[in-house]
Amino acid sequence: MSSGQTTVSLVRPQRILACVACQQRKIKCDRKFPCSHCVKSKIECTPATKLPRRRRRRFGEQELLDHLRKYEELLRQNNIDFEPLIPEPPNTKESPAPHGQTSEDQEDTPESSNAMNPSPPNKIPEVKSFWHAVYQRFGPGENEIELPIQDNYEDVVSPGMDTIFVHDNSLLFGPQTTIDLSTLHPEPAQMLRLWQLFLDNVNPLFRVVHTPTMQVRLIDAIGNLQTVQPPMEALMFAIYSMAIFSLDKDECLATFSSSRSELLTRYQFGCLQALQNCAFLKSNDRDTLTAFFLYISSYAHSDPKALSSTMAIAIRIAQRMKIDRELDCAQHNLLEGEMRRRLWWAILILDLRICQIAGEKNRTFLPTFSTRVPLNINDAILRPGTNEPPTVIPEQPTEAIYIVVRAVIGDFLRHTNFNLAYNAPELVPLARTSVSAHADDQLLYLEKVIESRYLKHCNPQDPLHFLTIHESRCLLAKCRLMESYSTNPDTTWTDDEAQRACGYAIRILECDTAINASPLVKDFQWMTRLYFPFPAYIHLMKYLRREPLDHIADRAWKTLNDNFELWAGHTVESKDAVYKMLRKLVLDAWAARETALISTNEIVREEDVPKIVIWIKEYINRAKGTSQSPGDTNWLSGGGDSGDVGAASSGAMEIEGMNTAGMFGSMPLPFNPTVNSTPAFGMQNPWATFGMGGVPPPQGPSDPSANQVDWTALMMGWGVGQTPGTDW
DNA sequence: TTAGTCGGACAATCAAGTGC
DNA sequence: CACTTGATTGTCCGACTAAC
Numbered sequence: 001m002s003s004g005q006t007t008v009s010l011v012r013p014q015r016i017l018a019c020v021a022c023q024q025r026k027i028k029c030d031r032k033f034p035c036s037h038c039v040k041s042k043i044e045c046t047p048a049t050k051l052p053r054r055r056r057r058r059f060g061e062q063e064l065l066d067h068l069r070k071y072e073e074l075l076r077q078n079n080i081d082f083e084p085l086i087p088e089p090p091n092t093k094e095s096p097a098p099h100g101q102t103s104e105d106q107e108d109t110p111e112s113s114n115a116m117n118p119s120p121p122n123k124i125p126e127v128k129s130f131w132h133a134v135y136q137r138f139g140p141g142e143n144e145i146e147l148p149i150q151d152n153y154e155d156v157v158s159p160g161m162d163t164i165f166v167h168d169n170s171l172l173f174g175p176q177t178t179i180d181l182s183t184l185h186p187e188p189a190q191m192l193r194l195w196q197l198f199l200d201n202v203n204p205l206f207r208v209v210h211t212p213t214m215q216v217r218l219i220d221a222i223g224n225l226q227t228v229q230p231p232m233e234a235l236m237f238a239i240y241s242m243a244i245f246s247l248d249k250d251e252c253l254a255t256f257s258s259s260r261s262e263l264l265t266r267y268q269f270g271c272l273q274a275l276q277n278c279a280f281l282k283s284n285d286r287d288t289l290t291a292f293f294l295y296i297s298s299y300a301h302s303d304p305k306a307l308s309s310t311m312a313i314a315i316r317i318a319q320r321m322k323i324d325r326e327l328d329c330a331q332h333n334l335l336e337g338e339m340r341r342r343l344w345w346a347i348l349i350l351d352l353r354i355c356q357i358a359g360e361k362n363r364t365f366l367p368t369f370s371t372r373v374p375l376n377i378n379d380a381i382l383r384p385g386t387n388e389p390p391t392v393i394p395e396q397p398t399e400a401i402y403i404v405v406r407a408v409i410g411d412f413l414r415h416t417n418f419n420l421a422y423n424a425p426e427l428v429p430l431a432r433t434s435v436s437a438h439a440d441d442q443l444l445y446l447e448k449v450i451e452s453r454y455l456k457h458c459n460p461q462d463p464l465h466f467l468t469i470h471e472s473r474c475l476l477a478k479c480r481l482m483e484s485y486s487t488n489p490d491t492t493w494t495d496d497e498a499q500r501a502c503g504y505a506i507r508i509l510e511c512d513t514a515i516n517a518s519p520l521v522k523d524f525q526w527m528t529r530l531y532f533p534f535p536a537y538i539h540l541m542k543y544l545r546r547e548p549l550d551h552i553a554d555r556a557w558k559t560l561n562d563n564f565e566l567w568a569g570h571t572v573e574s575k576d577a578v579y580k581m582l583r584k585l586v587l588d589a590w591a592a593r594e595t596a597l598i599s600t601n602e603i604v605r606e607e608d609v610p611k612i613v614i615w616i617k618e619y620i621n622r623a624k625g626t627s628q629s630p631g632d633t634n635w636l637s638g639g640g641d642s643g644d645v646g647a648a649s650s651g652a653m654e655i656e657g658m659n660t661a662g663m664f665g666s667m668p669l670p671f672n673p674t675v676n677s678t679p680a681f682g683m684q685n686p687w688a689t690f691g692m693g694g695v696p697p698p699q700g701p702s703d704p705s706a707n708q709v710d711w712t713a714l715m716m717g718w719g720v721g722q723t724p725g726t727d728w
Numbered sequence: 729t730t731a732g733t734c735g736g737a738c739a740a741t742c743a744a745g746t747g748c
Numbered sequence: 749c750a751c752t753t754g755a756t757t758g759t760c761c762g763a764c765t766a767a768c
Contacts, residue, residue, distance in 0.1 A: 015740075018759065026734060028760055041731090053742065053756065 017048040172313075173276060181233060181277075182225040184270035186240065190256060191222055194243040197255075201246035201523040202239075204464045206297075206346045207403050208290050209239070210339055211379045230277035231287040237271035238294035245298040246526040264298065271295045281313070284321050286340060289314065293347055300350075300530060304358035311351040315364055318347055324369035334390070335382045342374045342400075345407045352410075357531065361423050367415045373407035376400055376454075397457050402468045405454050409475055412446050418486035443483065447476050463520045467528070474511030474533075480504040481535060502543050502552055508536035509563040516566045532567055534582070541585035548593035549600070557593075557610050560586075564612040583616050 021038055022029035029035045034045030075082050186194065195218055203209055214235075221228040221236060228236070244252060244263045252260035271291060278288045296310050322328035323340040330337055348364060355362040378398045381390045398404075413419050420428045450472055458465035481504040484497065493501070512533045515521055521528060540556050547553070590613045597604050 015758090022760085023758075025732070026760060027732090048758090050741095051757070 017050065020046040020048050023048055173272065173281070179273055181237075181270055181273055184266060184273075185225055185236070186256075188222050191218070191236075191240075193255065194240045197243035197246060198239045201526065202242045202294075204399065205402060205524060205527055206294075206342075207374070207379075207400050208293060208339070208343045208346050209235070210335065210382060212382075213335075213384060230274055231283075231285050231291065234271055234274035234278055234280070234291035235287050235294075237267050237274050238291040238298070240267040241271055241298035242294050245300070246523065248525075268295065268298055271298075281317070283317070286321070286323075286336070286343065289317055289321065289323075290343055292317070293343065293350070297350060300354075300526075304354050305360075307354045308351075308358040308360055311347070311354055314347050315351060318344055324371050326370040326372050329371055333384070335384050338375060338377075338382055341371050342403060344369075344371045345374060345403065345410070349406060349410060353531070363424060365410070365414050365419065366424055366427060367420075373411050374400060374404055376404045397454065397459075397465060397468075399464075401454060401458065402464055402471075405450060405468050405472045406475070408454075409446065409450065409472060409479075412442075413479060416442070416483075418483050421486055422482075443476070443479060450476065461520075463523065466518060467515060467521045467524055470511040470514045471528075474508050474515070477504045477507035477511065478535070481508065481539060498543065498547075499550070499552060501539060502550075502556060505536040505539040505543075506552070506556055506559045508533050509540075509559045512536075513559070513563045513566060517562075533563065537582055538585065541582075541589045544589040545585070545592045548589070548596040553593065557612075561610045561612050564615070583620075586612055586616055 016031045017023070018029035018031065019033065019035050019038060021041070021043060022035060025037070027037060029037065033047055038045035072082070072084050076084075185191065195215070198209075199211060203211065217232060218236065218239075221232055241264060244256075244260060244267060247255065247260060249260045252258070252263065256263060272295065275288065275292055275295065278285065278291075280288045280292055283289070292314055296307065296314060299307060299310075318324060321340075323344040329340045329344075332340065348369075352362050352365050375390065376392055376398050377390050377400060417428055455469050455472065458469050460466050460469060481501055484493075484501045484504070515528050516525070537560065540560060543550070544553055544556055590610065594604050
């Protein structure tokens with residue numbers, strides 16, 4: 001090779017490149033413009049320009065070693081003799097490599113996505129099937145042509161069972177009705193309006209409906225409502241429901257001249273009836289499951305415990321359809337396989353969120369499924385009948401960016417020790433890597449990948465990109481915070497650790513504020529305003545009470561103030577026990593600061609008092625004034641009072657919709673829904689919230705005793721030189 | 729016979745790494 | 749900072765094919 005390239009290139013005249021036509025034809029160009037070939041062909045002769053040279057891809061030692069580890073592990077697993085370069089790690093049969101050490105600039109392929117996992121299976125074993133095993137061992141017997149022992153149980157036995165239990169569709173969801181559903185559809189013009197609303201407000205956050213094909217099917221169905229197939233009809237009603245659900249009361253009234261609750265109930269009812277017509281509890285049809293998923297989503301403001309149970313049905317159906325298995329997804333064509341993956345991840349993440357607010361352990365968000373994260377591609381690339389794997393260019397954020405980033409983070413987290421510790425502690429020993437030993441490195445790597453591979457290319461002016469940027473950062477900060485709390489509660493945090501945790505809490509609030517204050521993502525508020533970032537509040541209040549004059553205190557109070565302004569309606573006026581606790585924490589933290597300031601001879605001016613404190617004090621004064629008994633301090637102490645304050649709260653999300661009975665559809669046409677849902681604020685798994693920190697807006701009567709214990713336990717992790725859990 | 733296509737060997741270039 | 753390495757880009761030979 002030549003030396004002194006830089007110097008030489010300055011002296012050497014610029015190389016004249018062959019013309020574009022000759023380059024393309026791979027023939028010698030005489031470099032006269034026009035060149036002889038172009039003259040001969042009578043085409044325009046265009047001089048070529050040099051392509052900007054790409055940065056050379058580094059192939060680091062660590063990456064090489066990781067690959068070597070992987071292959072040596074494979075050899076070990078298959079009992080093949082070899083001379084290992086890397087000795088087998090003691091005390092473990094798992095892959096010793098901390099995951100995520102692969103090249104940072106790897107392509108966004110399924111492999112690379114799953115490379116975020118601590119334990120990506122190199123080959124996913126097929127699920128054992130008794131019928132398959134019988135067939136493999138004995139083969140088809142004589143005269144067994146008509147017997148149902150074949151290679152694939154699902155192909156023969158399952159439909160066979162369907163014929164036996166043909167009339168059993170009514171379990172749980174009531175009997176099938178004979179209502180003519182075509183009368184429940186909106187006018188064609190409204191259908192298209194609802195479809196557009198769904199495309200704008202809902203589908204970007206789920207992407208479970210393939211826009212190009214659905215649009216054609218929808219237009220076709222609008223012209224033939226009497227003959228539309230039940231799965232398609234269920235999907236249509238589900239789309240209407242979610243479109244209406246995504247609007248607020250005023251928007252809905254202005255757009256459709258009907259109340260939101262009336263339309264929502266009508267379309268939810270239509271959807272459930274259409275689902276019944278599909279026999280959805282035993283259907284293996286993806287459209288049907290998609291409709292059921294959207295139907296459940298349209299109840300996202302309802303009782304989380306009821307929602308959680310209903311989601312369990314969707315998960316069981318999904319598992320029966322094997323969309324939780326990558327091998328089975330991959331057996332379908334590109335479009336179908338990808339839509340199955342998207343549906344699985346959408347169900348999984350919604351279930352995670354619901355479990356979290358219902359205060360339940362999530363037993364699905366574990367390393368026990370193999371479906372890879374969806375591809376970062378536009379719907380237009382997914383063409384029916386195509387099997388050619390699409391080229392994914394990470395530098396081009398697509399329509400799927402939001403779901404992809406969430407799935408990538410989720411795919412990483414489901415393998416972490418702290419997720420397993422929260423949700424399935426018995427599986428911690430089975431985690432392939434010792435995440436606890438490397439958690440910091442791995443989270444750092446995850447953050448780096450998310451930033452460099454996805455967020456860096458997002459345009460903050462684009463609503464979906466904006467939401468993706470801030471929500472993923474919020475989520476990562478939440479992981480950091482919860483990872484901090486997952487350490488042994490008996491160990492004392494150092495000052496650094498405690499302050500670092502505060503930094504995560506502040507970041508959570510800053511991201512939440514950015515999302516909920518931005519008019520850009522107004523159309524997504526049905527999702528973004530579902531949950532209040534409670535863990536961050538609790539953490540900061542606890543910290544500020546303990547360290548009222550810490551150097552981050554000013555920033556923390558400002559961040560709290562900014563966020564509180566957005567949620568003031570809920571947090572100030574809610575009679576829910578958990579918000580009462582929050583109010584008390586705020587006042588305690590501020591009292592500690594005032595005392596500390598006075599002790600250092602600083603004057604606390606009126607304008608220094610944070611709005612969050614002023615609002616709470618004003619509310620308390622009002623509550624005292626209206627209190628029935630003079631000594632009643634229930635507004636502060638957290639009692640079991642009831643009442644619906646949601647709709648009255650300024651800035652509050654509309655609390656409307658259905659109770660449990662409405663969701664299960666046992667009543668014919670329940671067009672007068674009532675609000676009677678139990679607010680949920682389960683913090684048993686606070687990190688696990690995809691999207692927000694935990695507590696939904698207040699919705700009604702509460703159980704004050706619920707879940708307080710978990711918060712106490714959570715907070716006991718602090719120590720900070722104090723007796724653990726004393727007055728925190 | 730002529731013109732077009734394209735696999736692939738080879739050359740040129742230059743970003744990244746190495747050693748002083 | 750000079751030098752080396754090797755990944756990436758650019759060139760075009762020559763085999764092959766299609767059209768006339």
